[in-house]
Amino acid sequence: MAKADSNDSPQSSAQVAREVARLILTGVWREGTTLPREIELASRFDVSRASIREALSLLKAKGLIVSRQKAGTHVRSRIDWNMLDEELLNWTLSELPTQEFAQQLLEIRRIVEPEACAICAVRGSDEDFARIERAYRGMDAAGLDRLAYAEPDLQFHRGILIATGNDFLIAFGATVAAALRMSFNLSTQNPGAPRKSLPYHRAVLDAIWARNPDRARQAMIKLMDLTEQNIILALSRQRKKDAEEDNARTRRAR
Amino acid sequence: MAKADSNDSPQSSAQVAREVARLILTGVWREGTTLPREIELASRFDVSRASIREALSLLKAKGLIVSRQKAGTHVRSRIDWNMLDEELLNWTLSELPTQEFAQQLLEIRRIVEPEACAICAVRGSDEDFARIERAYRGMDAAGLDRLAYAEPDLQFHRGILIATGNDFLIAFGATVAAALRMSFNLSTQNPGAPRKSLPYHRAVLDAIWARNPDRARQAMIKLMDLTEQNIILALSRQRKKDAEEDNARTRRAR
DNA sequence: TGAAAAAATATGTCTGACATAATAACTCTT
DNA sequence: AAGAGTTATTATGTCAGACATATTTTTTCA
Incomplete structure (x- = not known):
């Protein structure tokens, strides 16, 4: 409330x-x-x-x-409704964080980010890549601190979008930000999840530096796969927890 | 002004x-x-x-x-800036309709719409498909009237996005609307272009009815290819015309 | 009955005032 | 003269009440 x-x-x-x-x-x-x-x-x-x-x-x-x-x-x-608007996304996230919403968010990320990554590998400048690498280092430095991990994680994904030079892909950063925020909220159910994604980010970074669009695309797809698994797992754990709490309430009420 | x-x-x-x-x-x-x-x-x-x-x-x-x-x-x-906002897109379109803007718009459509089309073929309801078909019939009925063609054309593409059931893909309709508006503006340079896209739309429709996601994706990619060609052609003609007008002005000024 | 005129009403705009928060200026001390 | 603490200053934030404007609804009259 x-x-x-x-x-x-x-x-x-x-x-x-x-x-x-x-x-x-x-x-x-x-x-x-x-x-x-x-x-x-x-x-x-x-x-x-x-x-x-x-x-x-x-x-x-x-x-x-x-x-x-x-x-x-x-x-x-x-x-x-302009659901790709950052504020609207955040409001939805805090008012109606349904499973459907999570799946839709995953679906569109899966469509956009791998392609953006491929474009980034071709078109990005070395400065762009350096910025993405800095974000990667920040994630690494955060260790198991979920909160400290979140910010560079967003910068990593945003950096890729920015490197494409496409204003619309850049604007898509708002959606990614909302998705990461959701993942962060869910990671209470699975504290180790963020850190596990680090090597997948590394693979993306390497592919970009190699200016290999196909490898970059594949690496990003794998990262999306992992993200999806983590979210599905976290959601099921949360549902289970919610159900248990419900049971407890029901018992007390009897 | x-x-x-x-x-x-x-x-x-x-x-x-x-x-x-x-x-x-x-x-x-x-x-x-x-x-x-x-x-x-x-x-x-x-x-x-x-x-x-x-x-x-x-x-x-x-x-x-x-x-x-x-x-x-x-x-x-x-x-x-939320460039995926419809008003913002329209304002940009009327104030700064640069070639770069056109290419970025094409690029993101190419990323999103083929995948949306594949999802539509799998997940869309028969009513969704019927709505898309109605739009197709409207395009056919418009003949060579560019203005009458524009509205059902948008409904066709919007219909596909709506059929995915994904709120974010649906919100992407604003971007498609802007892109089609741009195409419409440019079609003064190439009046036959809209009508030529009709069979490509037909192929998309057929693939969707067949619930064949791969064919649907491919058909949409081909439609995107055609759109790109038309826009590049129209832009080059416009540049040529602008240059000629410039020359004329210069001669008069002498 | 039906078209034209009048009334009603919700948003759109204007004015001028005060509240609030962040910056800039100014103390005063050391 | 440098720095910390205090006091103006200022641009946005909010309030109140009035009038303007565009539709809808109602009424009137041919």
Whole structure:
């Protein structure tokens, strides 16, 4: 219920935006729903109409809602939501971290990242590669510290996308960031998982330095395979744990 | 200078957002630049500070800018821009339709759409396929009318993405929409091009109905090849035309 | 019955004020 | 003169109430 988010943003308009987004993402306000009028939202959230409008402006930009004079503000259909937006991804991750969401995230990473990696191997500059290698070293240095491992891990993947020089692949970094965040959250169920991925990252790095696109692609595919296994394992352990807790609650209730 | 856009949006805040986005995208306000203060922007665009704030709120949501109290509003670095956002794509398309942009767009479509097509063939429902087929029929019915061809063409590609059931692939529809819009703009240089793509779409449709992922992937790759050829041809013709106009201007100036 | 006119209403915009947080300036001490 | 602590300063953040505008809904009248 609480923020449970590393983000600060004490801005009231940002908080409103997040809360409205939550209501939409969790389906309380379904597609096509007309939102309450601005003045009603203002009184409900106890902020001014101006803040409400700024919040809605943010959500409009992400494709969640659309508004017309007199007609009101409506929730747009899902296909118009810009799910590749970083904030939207993070909100979904903290509100509805379903298995389906995890699988979809894996699926698209598997489509994009191996190809990006191949392009990176061909087109990246030595400076690009050096930056990726620095990230690799950071991961190595982190040892078994999951938190310290996370940041260079993201830099590693981002570095590959950046090296492609393709603005759209670079923008895909937001999606990768969300996926890694999810993996990090799940790694409580499997603390050793991050470290195990290190040699796979090494293989990617070597293939890139060798400027061998096919090897780079294959190495990235293997890394994706490992990631998928780890996530499936973590999810099943979590489900098991949740079920046990459920049982315990049921017993207590009797 | 004028709007030159099919979009209506007479909203002043939307206009301001677009203009500020233009200044950022075209590099007038580079990465790291501090924007003028809100009251200055308000007087420059001759709107109230509230409208400025709503406009900036929109751009914040797209990752273009970030603002902190007292410190001001800054242009974020390019890697934070959400280039997969539909509006941002359309703005870039109308302000900076460079060859590089076109190639990047082609590159990412080539990565995503063939795989999406393969997934669609496996996972799509018959209703999904029927919707895609309706789009195909619409394209056929449009004949040589480029404008009438454009809408069902988009529905065809969107239909495939939707049929995958993957929210991220669905969100990628915004990028495809921008790419098709670009193709449409360029097709003045090559009016027959759209119609020529019809049999390639047919091949995709057949492969999907056959639920054959490999054939579907291959058919989509061929469609991408054709699209690429058309765009390269159109771009070279346009460059040639632009050069001739330039010559003409120079001669007149003498 | 149906088209034109009037009313109602939710978003869009403007104004001016105050709150807040981060920076810049200025103390004062050592 | 250097540095730590305090006090302005300033740009964004928020609030309040009013009016403008565009649709929809209702009413009126031919």
